[in-house]
Amino acid sequence: xxxxxxxxxxxxxxxxxxxxxxxxxxxxxxxxxxxxxxxxxxxxxxxxxxxxxxxxxxxxxxxxxxxxxxxxxxxxxxxxxxxxxxxxxxxxxxxxxxxxxxxxxxxxxxxxxxxxxxxxxxxxxxxxxxxxxxxxxxxxxxxxxxxxxx
Amino acid sequence: xxxxxxxxxxxxxxxxxxxxxxxxxxxxxxxxxxxxxxxxxxxxxxxxxxxxxxxxxxxxxxxxxxxxxxxxxxxxxxxxxxxxxxxxxxxxxxxxxxxxxxxxxxxxxxxxxxxxxxxxxxxxxxxxxxxxxxxxxxxxxxxxxxxxxxxxxxxxxxxxxxxxxxxxxxxxxxxxxxxxxxxxxxxxxxxxxxxxxxxxxxxxxxxxxxxxxxxxxxxxxxxxxxxxxxxxxxxxxxxxxxxxxxxxxxxxxxxxxxxxxxxxxxxxxxxxxxxxxxxxxxxxxxxxxxxxxxxxxxxxxxxxxxxxxxxxxxxxxxxxxxxxxxxxxxxxxxxxxxxxxxxxx
Numbered sequence: 424x425x426x427x428x429x430x431x432x433x434x435x436x437x438x439x440x441x442x443x444x445x446x447x448x449x450x451x452x453x454x455x456x457x458x459x460x461x462x463x464x465x466x467x468x469x470x471x472x473x474x475x476x477x478x479x480x481x482x483x484x485x486x487x488x489x490x491x492x493x494x495x496x497x498x499x500x501x502x503x504x505x506x507x508x509x510x511x512x513x514x515x516x517x518x519x520x521x522x523x524x525x526x527x528x529x530x531x532x533x534x535x536x537x538x539x540x541x542x543x544x545x546x547x548x549x550x551x552x553x554x555x556x557x558x559x560x561x562x563x564x565x566x567x568x569x570x571x572x573x
Numbered sequence: 574x575x576x577x578x579x580x581x582x583x584x585x586x587x588x589x590x591x592x593x594x595x596x597x598x599x600x601x602x603x604x605x606x607x608x609x610x611x612x613x614x615x616x617x618x619x620x621x622x623x624x625x626x627x628x629x630x631x632x633x634x635x636x637x638x639x640x641x642x643x644x645x646x647x648x649x650x651x652x653x654x655x656x657x658x659x660x661x662x663x664x665x666x667x668x669x670x671x672x673x674x675x676x677x678x679x680x681x682x683x684x685x686x687x688x689x690x691x692x693x694x695x696x697x698x699x700x701x702x703x704x705x706x707x708x709x710x711x712x713x714x715x716x717x718x719x720x721x722x723x724x725x726x727x728x729x730x731x732x733x734x735x736x737x738x739x740x741x742x743x744x745x746x747x748x749x750x751x752x753x754x755x756x757x758x759x760x761x762x763x764x765x766x767x768x769x770x771x772x773x774x775x776x777x778x779x780x781x782x783x784x785x786x787x788x789x790x791x792x793x794x795x796x797x798x799x800x801x802x803x804x805x806x807x808x809x810x811x812x813x814x815x816x817x818x819x820x821x822x823x824x825x826x827x828x829x830x831x832x833x834x835x836x837x838x839x840x841x842x843x844x845x846x847x848x849x850x851x852x853x854x855x856x857x858x859x860x861x862x863x864x865x866x867x868x869x870x871x872x873x874x875x876x877x878x879x880x881x882x883x884x885x886x887x888x889x890x891x892x893x894x895x896x897x898x899x900x901x902x903x904x905x906x907x908x909x910x911x912x913x914x915x916x917x918x
Contacts, residue, residue, distance in 0.1 A: 452606075456889065456890075459889050459890060459893060460889060462893065463889065463892075463893060466896060505757070505758060508758035508760055509758040511758070511760045512758045512759070512760050512763045515760060515763045515764055515767055516763060516767065518767070521767070521771065523913070530764070531764070531909075531910060534760060534761045534764055534902075534906055535903070535906050535910075537760075537761065538761055538899050538902045538903045538906060539903070541899035541902075542899050542900065542903060545896040545897070545899055545900075546896075546897075546899075549829075549900060552829055553903070553907075556829070556830075
């Protein structure tokens with residue numbers, strides 16, 4: 424059993440060290456690089472927290488979407504996901520979901536869900552903004568006028 | 574790349590006849606921020622005589638070693654800058670070009686120094702730069718219209734391929750080709766490509782497009798626009814390509830509700846474009862090209878990250894770009910869903 428700090432805690436500590444103790448005394452390219460490293464560590468921490476769960480959920484949704492009989496032959500979840508996603512890509516390219524309707528909507532929702540799960544790890548700030556921007560969606564959308572006279 | 578004393582001497586020897594002068598003294602060579610494909614240097618020189626006589630500042634733009642195949646040469650970029658400069662686009666004056674690697678170790682072009690900043694983060698947050706925001710966006714729209722005055726047949730641009738099957742379809746095909754070569758299945762991007770293919774607007778006559786026109790690729794001083802930079806992705810394309818790219822959420826530098834480049838509304842950009850002689854815009858058609866922009870950059874972000882993984886350039890920035898793909902996927906999916914719902918964007 425690995426000793427503490429856990430991998431998550433290590434990533435968090437390294438990030439804090441860079442932000443609190445290194446970045447403030449830097450400028451220019453070195454500062455930019457340090458902030459990027461801190462950002463990468465934040466992503467690593469979130470992926471350690473949620474990565475496995477996200478992968479499991481994607482695998483479950485995708486298996487359900489593609490229906491019984493599409494079981495993957497591969498072993499690891501990532502290999503299974505790759506295979507299933509490849510099948511999904513073939514179906515999309517083949518036009519299977521082109522017609523408007525519930526099947527198309529299901530795939531669209533799935534894709535949106537997968538993308539949101541990725542953003543939860545890579546850019547939660549953007550996700551938070553998107554979620555609050557979505558909230559008043561039922562209100563009047565500013566219509567884009569076709570007239571653009573200056 | 575380091576411009577050592579010997580390289581400096583060779584550079585001075587190149588600059589003198591180029592500037593029609595008897596002598597050029599290089600006082601200073603300062604490294605500037607560059608992309609991953611080029612390096613830029615600020616040259617402080619004294620030109621002895623001729624039309625450039627006096628103390629001058631130039632920017633030298635050299636190709637980095639290990640640059641990817643298929644990216645534009647400096648000679649080609651120089652030709653593009655000459656073309657847009659000739660129709661009045663606000664671009665640093667392109668002065669000289671050489672393909673002689675023996676001078677500083679790479680081919681390079683020299684352009685006139687333009688004052689100001691290009692830092693996207695500063696421009697979108699600091700109102701002291703760029704002047705009034707709405708006017709800046711309008712000005713940028715006018716510049717896009719000016720760029721489009723350059724058409725296939727323009728002297729010096731014969732190297733640019735003219736789309737034969739329509740700009741949209743060719744772009745869709747090239748993106749799919751890359752995805753297939755790279756191998757990872759990307760259903761979200763495929764979804765967008767399928768939508769783009771099935772919802773193509775009418776084919777427009779190809780015009781010159783900047784190809785990467787965004788906040789971060791233009792310079793401003795305290796009053797307004799001073800120069801549009803980084804022309805190496807320029808190509809013949811659809812007139813809406815640059816407008817769509819400029820308004821991508823990803824390029825708003827965190828100012829998400831400032832639709833046009835993080836500085837103003839889409840309407841401001843479009844107003845400037847049409848006032849500058851651009852075609853009458855149909856919102857649905859512009860938004861198609863915003864979906865295209867997000868899809869294109871989604872694929873390019875994969876390509877950028879691959880440069881790091883393949884070992885051609887170890888770069889945390891490139892690696893992190895691979896984690897940005899989801900942002901473009903999200904935005905493209907969101908825009909498509911809005912269009913399909915019949916919502917006004």
